[in-house]
Amino acid sequence: MRNYQLQDLHDWAERASAMAQEFGLDCFPQEFEICDHEQMLGYMSYSGMPSHYPHWSYGKQFEKQKTMYDYGVSGLPYEMVINSNPCLAYLMRDNSLLLQVLTIAHVYGHNDFFKNNFTFAHTQPEYVLPSFKMHADRIRGYVEDPGIGIERVEAMIDAAHALSLQCRRNMQIKRSSPDQVREQIIRNYEREAGDNYDEDELRRRLRHNPPAPEENLLEFIRDNNPELAEWQRDIISIVVAQTRYFIPQMETKIMNEGWASYWHHTIMSSLDLPQDMHMEFLVRHAQVLRPHPGGLNPYHLGYKVLNAIRIWYDGAIDEKTLRPDEHSLFVKMREDFERRDAIPFDTRDVSGTQKLFQVREADRDKSFLRQYLTPAIMEDLNLFEFEHRRNHRGQRVGMVTNTSNTEGWRHVKESLLANIGTESLPVIKIEDAGFDGVGTLLLRHYSDGRELEASYAQYTLKYVKQLWHRAVRLEAIIAGKETAFTVDMEGKLDTKQRKAA
Amino acid sequence: MIEFVIREWQPSEAQRSDRSAGDRARHRQKVREAIRENIADIIAEESIIGRNNDKIIKVPIRGIKEYRFVYGDNNNPQVGEGNGDEQTGQVLGQGDDQQQGEGQAGDQKGVDYYETDVSLEELIDIMFEDLELPFQERKKLRNIETDSNRKKIGYRKKGVRSNLSHYRTALERVRRMQGVKRRLALLEQQIEEVEQLLESTRDVKSDVRINYSKELAFLRDKHAETQALLNSNADDSDAATGTVAAPRFPFRESDLRYHHHRNKLRPESNAVVMCIMDTSGSMDTLKKYLARSFFFLLFSFVRTKYDKVEVVFVAHSTEAQEVTEEEFFTKGQSGGTYISSGYNKALEIMQERYHPSLWNVYAFHCSDGDNFPNDNQKTAEAALELCEHCNLFGYGEIKPNGKRSYENSMLSFFEKNIDADNFRSLLINGKEDIWNAFRDFLSAERGAS
Structure with missing residues (x-):
């Protein structure tokens, strides 16, 4: 049970937020809500949202988390923060005072990140809570509508969820307007055709739908299948809107957690904690930032890289300000730069902290790691690359393929970059909405060498068919061979493979 | 300073908050x-x-x-944190690769x-x-309505609540109420008499009159007391508001009456279900499912009719033995088939433990239709004997792959050779046949009885 008074917590929170302000964090107003573990489990199942539309998958999520919690397989997170304005965060009621203060400091880091990182610019944090509530009300309305009912609403959400992440990942890249796309097509054709210019061929190309391969699967289907009912379109729009809201969090998981950990450490260290609380702080901090052998702890990775950036920039101004352990990392980074052709940091006399604030504004995980994860840091983290293989007994085991202390570090880094955030999801685009002349939807997997899991692709393709109403076809490379998965008008699945060329 | 508020935990909210229900x-x-x-x-x-x-x-x-498009294992290396000892080519310990870090829900298969x-x-x-059992039948099979062996033989004043006889208890109360009313009438009569006496003895010596007035006072007390019994909730009336509670006459402990039962011995309420099966061929899942659900239906049905039901499993190939349910459905024997061996074993068990004079016997035989031709004669004899002793005897041929001409079948053999009202032979091709087959089988008993 809890070992403090609400007033104590309030006093500490006041000191922590004063420090956060002093360090230059730029936050939304903050609301903390104290909840018990059942409520926390509930919030976890619904992405922290106070209201959310109903769907059985959230019930499954809850059961799974509760089972794991009850059996002690996993604990609960100390905190949950929502990207909203005012920023909403939950504190677990039974946590100790120190843990609450640590969480509060950590939350300020997230709050600042949500407000300032460029990937969140489109998320409209002022309207998040009411808009999730409105989505929930609308979907409940469809469930209660006697002409629709839960079965059909669920089937629609099932399908929309299956495709929700097949969308544009970087919202900051401007989409070309239809006119620009048109001009592009004409330019491309003129260049390609040269002397064989054919007006009909150009017209055919301009009529082609989509004009360019389309990665927003749900939106394309919503706008191009006239048979969908208004409520079905609305459900797609709701799922699309919510996915768009959450994608920045997937895209910045490592930076965001690293940034929050960096600041909870800095703020807590500046608070003059009494002896016993200070000891507890050190233990908790180490727990949060411990490496996960064989996996990746985003808190650990993000914190390490941010800290290394600070060391490099501070050291570039004056090496003597560094602590001995920081200095040895600094020296190693410099060696990297000289020997191993790592991407150098352009320091331009900015202080470490100044640089960190720039990074938190202008980067996402992929660009962040690509620029700042040097071999020295990778070695420090003992990052290694592994692949799943079958051993002689047919068991699935991991085999180390590259490590960071060899020249293979580049492969380790590339594999890491390929598996963070939405990079771990295959890119599938709509090529043609009128394939075969009978309205078959043609999809293609844009592979970077990785292959789709065939069984999952088949089941997911059925959802595409469910939404598109006509036949669908997905072309991909499976086991090195060109493969076409099709679902016909009757919903029958078929797979055809061609011999590798 | 950054603006903040802390909202305290509200127990009432926590109780209301089972939002994922x-x-x-x-x-x-x-x-x-x-x-x-x-x-x-x-x-x-x-x-x-x-x-x-x-x-x-x-x-x-x-x-x-929740399916999504995801990557498989092919050409899909992952990155993990280690302790620095990792070497290229090393195989990770079991479990190491289980922790996949913090994957987003649904993006990892x-x-x-x-x-x-x-x-x-x-x-x-x-x-x-x-x-697809018809709902009415389903209900019949689920609610076990065995004939009760207990007989009501009267009432008594002590007992368990479940045996309370509402009718008799209510009757006792009415009786008591009538008694009170009669007593009131009697008292009123006596009071009247004493009053008359007092009136008529106005001139008599005072000590007699004193006795009479004492008597009258006593009777009036009694009357008031008895009257109170009839209106036991007078306390609930409220003079101030003028509400008068309706008169009540509550139950008393002494009104309660309980049913009295005695157990009755009914030996004919025993039944045994004999499951006989040819285990020589291979039993695949579908065959097992069909056989097991048929036997189960039979068992459930018999249980609705009898108090005590036992089950016997006889597995046979060329020889028969009694086995447990588990062995019955799992152990396959190789070799040929003598159906008669199974029937004789069943007869033997009946003779030993379930004599037909004391037990109702229901026997059913599942087979894939094979039998050695030289056993057919013995089979027919044993089957006839079974018919004689059993309430109901059936033969079911399970052919999930459909009846094929080149496969052996005993159906026509049984039809030709066994002529008994309580015998049925059936063909079960698939699960849609089960219910019809079962009904058909039971119709034999209805016909027989």
């Missing part, structure tokens, strides 16, 4: 549907005949997956098996649904 219920419904899809596999593997309905069965189900607990009763429900 609806979604959990929908998820469980999906799980149930998943079980239903695999019901044949589950019934084929579980011992269900003769079990208590409360038995809990662990059913592995494939998690209700994974085996999503988990087990769920289902009570046998629920499983049987699902089985009935699967067999």
Whole structure:
């Protein structure tokens, strides 16, 4: 049970937020809500949202988390923060005072990140809570509508969820307007055709739908299948809107957690904690930032890289300000730069902290790691690359393929970059909405060498068919061979493979 | 300073906040549907005949997956944190690769098996649904309405609540009420008499009159007391507001009457179900499911009619032996088939433990239709003997792949050679036949009785 008074917590929170302000964090107003573990489990199942539309998958999520919690397989997170304005965060009621203060400091880091990182610019944090509530009300309305009912609403959400992440990942890249796309097509054709210019061929190309391969699967289907009912379109729009809201969090998981950990450490260290609380702080901090052998702890990775950036920039101004352990990392980074052709940091006399604030504004995980994860840091983290293989007994085991202390570090880094955030999801685009002349939807997997899991692709393709109403076809490379998965008008699945060329 | 507020935990809110209840219920419904899809596999593997309905069965189900486009293992290296000792080519210890870091829900494929607990009763429900049992029949088979062996022989004043006779208890109360009323009438009569006496003895000596007035006072007290019994809630009346509570006459402990029972011996209420099966061929899942659900239906049916029902499993190839349910459905024997061996074994068991003079015997034989021709004569003889001793005897040929001409069949043989009202031979091609076959089988008993 809890070992403090609400007033104590309030006093500490006041000191922590004063420090956060002093360090230059730029936050939304903050609301903390104290909840018990059942409520926390509930919030976890619904992405922290106070209201959310109903769907059985959230019930499954809850059961799974509760089972794991009850059996002690996993604990609960100390905190949950929502990207909203005012920023909403939950504190677990039974946590100790120190843990609450640590969480509060950590939350300020997230709050600042949500407000300032460029990937969140489109998320409209002022309207998040009411808009999730409105989505929930609308979907409940469809469930209660006697002409629709839960079965059909669920089937629609099932399908929309299956495709929700097949969308544009970087919202900051401007989409070309239809006119620009048109001009592009004409330019491309003129260049390609040269002397064989054919007006009909150009017209055919301009009529082609989509004009360019389309990665927003749900939106394309919503706008191009006239048979969908208004409520079905609305459900797609709701799922699309919510996915768009959450994608920045997937895209910045490592930076965001690293940034929050960096600041909870800095703020807590500046608070003059009494002896016993200070000891507890050190233990908790180490727990949060411990490496996960064989996996990746985003808190650990993000914190390490941010800290290394600070060391490099501070050291570039004056090496003597560094602590001995920081200095040895600094020296190693410099060696990297000289020997191993790592991407150098352009320091331009900015202080470490100044640089960190720039990074938190202008980067996402992929660009962040690509620029700042040097071999020295990778070695420090003992990052290694592994692949799943079958051993002689047919068991699935991991085999180390590259490590960071060899020249293979580049492969380790590339594999890491390929598996963070939405990079771990295959890119599938709509090529043609009128394939075969009978309205078959043609999809293609844009592979970077990785292959789709065939069984999952088949089941997911059925959802595409469910939404598109006509036949669908997905072309991909499976086991090195060109493969076409099709679902016909009757919903029958078929797979055809061609011999590798 | 950054603006902040801390909202304290509200116990009332916490109690109201089971927000995922609806979604959990929908998820469980999906799980149930998943079980239903695999019901044949589950019934084929579980011992269900003769079990208590409360038995809990662990059913592995494939998690209700949320499919998305994901990458497989091919050409898909992952990155992990290690301790610095990792070497290229090293195989990671078991479990190391299980921790996949913080993958977003649904973007990693994974085996999503988990087990769920289902009570046998629920499983049987699902089985009935699967067999498309008519609802009325389903209810009949589920509610076990055995003839009670206990007989009501009267009433007594002490007993357990469940035996309370409402009618008799109410009657006792009315009786007591009438008694009170009669007493009141009597008292009123006496009071009147004494008053008359007092009136008539106005001139007499005073000590007699004193006795009379004492008597009158006594009678009036009694009357008031008795009157109070009839209106025991006078306290509830409120003079100030003028409300008058309706008169009540509550039950008393002494009004309660309980049924009195005595156990009656009914030896004819014993039945035994003899499951005979040819285990020489291979039993695949479908065959097992069909056989097991048929035997189960038979058992459930017999149980609705008799108090005590036992089950015997006889497995045979060229020889027969008595086995447990589990062995019955799992052990396959190789070799040829003498159906007569199974029948003779059943007869032998009847002779030893379930003599037809004391037991109602229901025997059923499942087979794939093979028999050595030289055994046919003996089979017919044994079958006739079984018919003689059994209430009902049946032969079911299970051919999930459809009846094919080149396969042997005993159906016509039985039809030709066994002429008894309580015998039926049936062909079961698939689960849709089970219910009809079962009804057909039972019609033999109706015809016989």
